[in-house]
Amino acid sequence: MIESWGGLATSGVEILGDKLENLLRDAVLSRGLGRAYGDAALPANPKDKVVSTRLANRILFFDPKNRVIEVEAGISYRELNRVVWRKNLAIPVSPGTEFVTIGGAVSADVHGKNHHSAGSFGDYVVSLRVVLASGDTIEISDSKEPELFRAVIGGMGLIAHIASVKFKLEEIPSPWIEAETFVGENLDEVIELLEKLRDFPFTAAWIDGCARNNGRGIVYVGRWSKKRIDIPKAPSTVSVPFRPPCSVLRNLSIELFNTVYFLAKSLSAKRTVVSPYSFYYPLDGVNNWNRLYGKKGFFQYQCVIPEDAGKNAVKELFKLIWKRGGLPYLVVLKDMGSRGKGILSFPIKGYTLALDFPFTKENIKLAYELDAFTIECGGRVYLAKDALLTKENFSKMYKDSIDRFQEIREKWNKDFKIRSKMGVRLFGDPK
Ligand SMILES: Cc1cc2nc3c(=O)[nH]c(=O)nc-3n(C[C@H](O)[C@H](O)[C@H](O)COP(=O)(O)OP(=O)(O)OC[C@H]3O[C@@H](n4cnc5c(N)ncnc54)[C@H](O)[C@@H]3O)c2cc1C
Structure with a gap:
């Protein structure tokens, strides 16, 4: 049984593993710490392969001078805060709980108490390594496949699987x-x-x-x-x-x-x-x-x-x-x-x-x-x-974005192989 934070449940099995890119190649849905309240991280069909990123929590690259870090998608705010606070750095945007993965933060383009002054998490993402529905892994950014980049940020896991995230940290005087x-x-x-x-x-x-x-x-x-x-x-x-x-x-x-x-x-x-x-x-x-x-x-x-x-x-x-x-x-x-x-x-x-x-x-x-x-x-x-x-x-609420999002999805996620219960409900994806 797989549950959402609000208590919705579906039959299905989450696959856990630290060889994230391999696991994601034939996954239908990726899932972080399951903090989405509704059905965003629930499978459309109990037989769908749901990959949990939780064990993929390594820091892959760190450039303290430019404050750039690359992490595997499954690292949580809790794990990363412990490391960066010691270096007078902070994740620039944080939701109201530490039990969120960085992959989940990109997929929801999370906002925090500083949204009016700092924007949302996606504004700090330099590049993403994503596993496509075809099984290929590519790096995307504002200059490499920019349309796909903008669709994955805030795309609720419906277009590609995020394997790692490179983003900019904020310099802080202390964590207090x-x-x-x-x-x-x-x-x-x-x-x-x-x-x-x-x-x-x-x-x-x-x-x-x-x-x-x-x-x-x-x-x-x-x-x-x-x-x-x-x-x-x-x-x-x-x-x-x-x-x-x-x-x-x-x-x-x-x-x-x-x-x-x-x-x-x-x-x-x-x-x-x-x-x-x-x-x-x-x-x-x-x-x-x-x-x-x-x-x-x-x-x-x-x-x-x-x-x-x-x-x-x-x-x-x-x-x-x-x-x-x-x-x-x-x-x-x-x-x-x-x-x-x-x-x-x-x-x-x-x-x-x-x-x-x-x-x-x-x-x-x-x-x-x-x-x-x-x-x-x-x-x-x-x-x-x-x-x-x-x-x-x-479609009334997101009327200025849905068509563009679906076009990009059709190009990169053929036959909507990557999908979720939310995708079926809101986009009419196949079960
Ligand atoms: C107590 C509480 C407070 C919160 N406060 C805030 C807040 O202040 N601001 C805010 O913006 N949000 C807030 N949230 C919501 C939360 O930040 C988001 O739901 C976030 O996406 C959860 O991350 P997760 O790791 O638990 O992802 P999950 O819930 O597991 O997944 C969420 C979505 O991300 C996708 N996803 C996860 N990992 C990947 C990946 N590697 N590749 C592709 N897609 C992926 C899933 O498919 C799903 O669509 C809060 C949630 C809770 C429970």
């Missing part, structure tokens, strides 16, 4: 973060704070999604610190050992949790030097926290509302959720900078909202309504989080 928190008593205030604080390289807001008709929140900002030079220790973690039959995060406890969290953070709002683990990866302290949602699992609705649609559109989206009685368990709001380099990259200038919902009939219905609203605003849903988009809505 000088962090500050600000309180927004309602959505207007939170959005204003995010705009006012754009000079900070890192910004993101946590919103109390249960505070109906209000949307109060805490804005987190930060920058790399010059005040500490020691190497931060990874925090100890606790683990959720199994998936309980039903969710332990019930509505009442989540409302209570959000209220307590908001009050505690409001009272303790201050400027302080914090470990990158608590700043970047607060959820990593509990291993497999996704299991708390029980057997039915959960989904994350992450969309971006373009700047042109206006700030009011963000408020309207919340109003729609509250009107339907939706209670998102975890809500993050972040302003996005410029468009990603990949043809299918998610980021566009505007506001991105990520909302966790347990899988219930009502919440699924709500997600379809949110899709309609997002389309009306000219926005789109993030494929790395998506489990529910229809082919029709997907």
Whole structure:
């Protein structure tokens, strides 16, 4: 059985091995640490050969002077952070968990708290070694097969398998973060704070999604610190050992949790030097926290509302959720900078909202309504989080990129040999 982070499962077997290029030659799908929430890393057919890159985690090349590194696709942020932080370097863009492979980061063209100031991961990729559907391995970059390069970045593993990634690191004074928190008593205030604080390289807001008709929140900002030079220790973690039959995060406890969290953070709002683990990866302290949602699992609705649609559109989206009685368990709001380099990259200038919902009939219905609203605003849903988009809505959201992406796919991935369950759902690929 192969599972997604949100709890979707398919029959099939993952093949693990460290001779990555050999294994990928006849693979149908490559998979990293399985952190995509929906079906992006699930096979379309249980018989498809799914190759897990997890054991291919070597550093292949390092040029400290130019800050260029080449790694095998299966190395994780956790493994690489340990190495580069010691050299006053950092991976320039990081998602909200360290349990993501660099191959997965390229495929989703991930963004982080610094998207408004630094763009997405693809912007730092110098070149990729990819295994094509034909079984050949080639190197691609902005100058070698540039169209394919831009299709693989953000291409959700649907066009070629990534064997290794060469990219540019960022120089940092230390791995510690000088962090500050600000309180927004309602959505207007939170959005204003995010705009006012754009000079900070890192910004993101946590919103109390249960505070109906209000949307109060805490804005987190930060920058790399010059005040500490020691190497931060990874925090100890606790683990959720199994998936309980039903969710332990019930509505009442989540409302209570959000209220307590908001009050505690409001009272303790201050400027302080914090470990990158608590700043970047607060959820990593509990291993497999996704299991708390029980057997039915959960989904994350992450969309971006373009700047042109206006700030009011963000408020309207919340109003729609509250009107339907939706209670998102975890809500993050972040302003996005410029468009990603990949043809299918998610980021566009505007506001991105990520909302966790347990899988219930009502919440699924709500997600379809949110899709309609997002389309009306000219926005789109993030494929790395998506489990529910229809082919029709997907083509409306990514209308300026799909034809170009499919043309490149047809050229390099004949008969759609490389495919996933998501590819069948969104592109109508053969099973
Ligand atoms: C708690 C949490 C927080 C997150 N926060 C963020 C965030 O802040 N920003 C953000 O952008 N994303 C975020 N994500 C999403 C995550 O960064 C992406 O889903 C990422 O792609 C997961 O990487 P992975 O190694 O787990 O890949 P998987 O989930 O295994 O695969 C994801 C996709 O990448 C493809 N893929 C993986 N490896 C390869 C390869 N070698 N070659 C070709 N294709 C490949 C797969 O086919 C699949 O389509 C978060 C996820 C979680 C669980």
